[in-house]
Amino acid sequence: MNILLTGAGGQIGADLVGALVAAGHRVVATDLRPQAAGQGATWRTLDVTDAAAVDAVIADERPDTVFHLAAILSASGERTPAQAYAVNQTGTWNLLEACRIHGVTRFIFTSTIAVYGPGLPDPCPDDVPLHPTTMYGVTKASGELLCEYYWKKHGLDCRGVRFPGLISAALPGGGSTDYALFMYVDGIRHGGYESFARADTRVPLMYMPDGVRALLELAAAPRPQLSRCVYNIAAFSPRADQIAASVARAVPGIRITYAPDPLRQGILDSWPRALDDRLARDDWGWRAAYSLDAMTDDLVPKVRALLDQRAGLAP
Ligand SMILES: NC(=O)c1ccc[n+]([C@@H]2O[C@H](COP(=O)([O-])OP(=O)(O)OC[C@H]3O[C@@H](n4cnc5c(N)ncnc54)[C@H](O)[C@@H]3O)[C@@H](O)[C@H]2O)c1
Numbered sequence: 598m599n600i601l602l603t604g605a606g607g608q609i610g611a612d613l614v615g616a617l618v619a620a621g622h623r624v625v626a627t628d629l630r631p632q633a634a635g636q637g638a639t640w641r642t643l644d645v646t647d648a649a650a651v652d653a654v655i656a657d658e659r660p661d662t663v664f665h666l667a668a669i670l671s672a673s674g675e676r677t678p679a680q681a682y683a684v685n686q687t688g689t690w691n692l693l694e695a696c697r698i699h700g701v702t703r704f705i706f707t708s709t710i711a712v713y714g715p716g717l718p719d720p721c722p723d724d725v726p727l728h729p730t731t732m733y734g735v736t737k738a739s740g741e742l743l744c745e746y747y748w749k750k751h752g753l754d755c756r757g758v759r760f761p762g763l764i765s766a767a768l769p770g771g772g773s774t775d776y777a778l779f780m781y782v783d784g785i786r787h788g789g790y791e792s793f794a795r796a797d798t799r800v801p802l803m804y805m806p807d808g809v810r811a812l813l814e815l816a817a818a819p820r821p822q823l824s825r826c827v828y829n830i831a832a833f834s835p836r837a838d839q840i841a842a843s844v845a846r847a848v849p850g851i852r853i854t855y856a857p858d859p860l861r862q863g864i865l866d867s868w869p870r871a872l873d874d875r876l877a878r879d880d881w882g883w884r885a886a887y888s889l890d891a892m893t894d895d896l897v898p899k900v901r902a903l904l905d906q907r908a909g910l911a912p
Pocket residue numbers: 603604605606607608609610627628629630643644645646665666667668669670684688707708709710759760761762763764770771772774
């Protein structure tokens with residue numbers, strides 16, 4: 598396939614671009630700034646808030662499939678709501694319009710547990726009233742509705758997942774679930790971490806290899822098997838202190854303490870504690886492979902390698 602990604606320089610793009618190239622696809626990766634490491638893709642600069650630029654790139658590259666990753670995430674979005682609206686809401690509209698105009702076949706959307714609001718069942722199914730408490734959640738809920746609209750009205754085959762908080766060997770980048778990744782990163786580089794989330798915080802999380810595989814499997818699923826556009830996917834939902842225990846098992850002697858930050862704790866408390874992903878399992882055979890401890894065993898050496906590499910690059 599001929600694939601174009603937006604926001605490809607971020608946490609998911611760092612793993613997804615390589616996976617798409619390895620699967621034999623022609624990949625055009627776009628982001629605000631060009632990337633040094635190409636991973637076998639062609640890189641172009643693209644600001645998704647610029648409708649004319651989005652139209653020009655889609656017209657020029659003629660992708661079959663667009664993976665739309667560009668976004669401002671939850672905690673960052675509360676600090677810059679106008680920017681979150683411009684990137685997440687207008688940017689998604691710009692992409693959908695360009696895909697419609699230029700005959701793109703498939704549009705892959707990356708939604709989030711932030712579309713949910715407080716007081717929902719545990720685990721939370723796909724179809725419940727959506728009352729998000731953040732600009733990020735509002736714009737992602739709207740993006741899901743736009744996907745359904747373009748599918749039903751224009752036949753643009755829109756598909757997406759509601760990701761849990763994703764954890765990978767990367768430096769934390771502005772999401773409210775960053776406390777989990779910081780336990781690994783700061784646990785290894787500083788011997789400890791003061792968590793901005795309470796010890797009993799419990800939200801859905803997933804290891805990145807499962808997240809990338811979910812996108813690849815959903816993108817490849819035959820459309821007649823799909824009963825909807827956007828699906829919950831789930832892996833594990835540990836308490837923060839259970840993550841700390843899992844990290845401590847692999848990195849003995851680390852010290853994790855808790856000093857909740859009201860903004861980010863408020864966001865975390867508004868999300869469901871666990872997701873019901875039955876529909877994704879039934880429709881396209883989704884299954885997470887990694888448990889919390891399996892993730893820890895795989896992740897710790899990768900975080901060590903990332904930190905060593907960055908130390909080597911430091912002046
Ligand atoms: N990482 C997670 O835990 C998680 C969870 C749920 C959903 N998601 C969704 O997955 C997608 C990718 O997430 P991520 O973790 O890679 O995020 P990220 O913040 O690491 O990357 C987002 C990328 O978007 C780019 N971007 C920002 N503004 C832009 C603009 N105006 N034009 C073009 N690019 C722009 C950034 O430069 C960045 O590289 C997002 O849509 C996010 O909402 C991520």
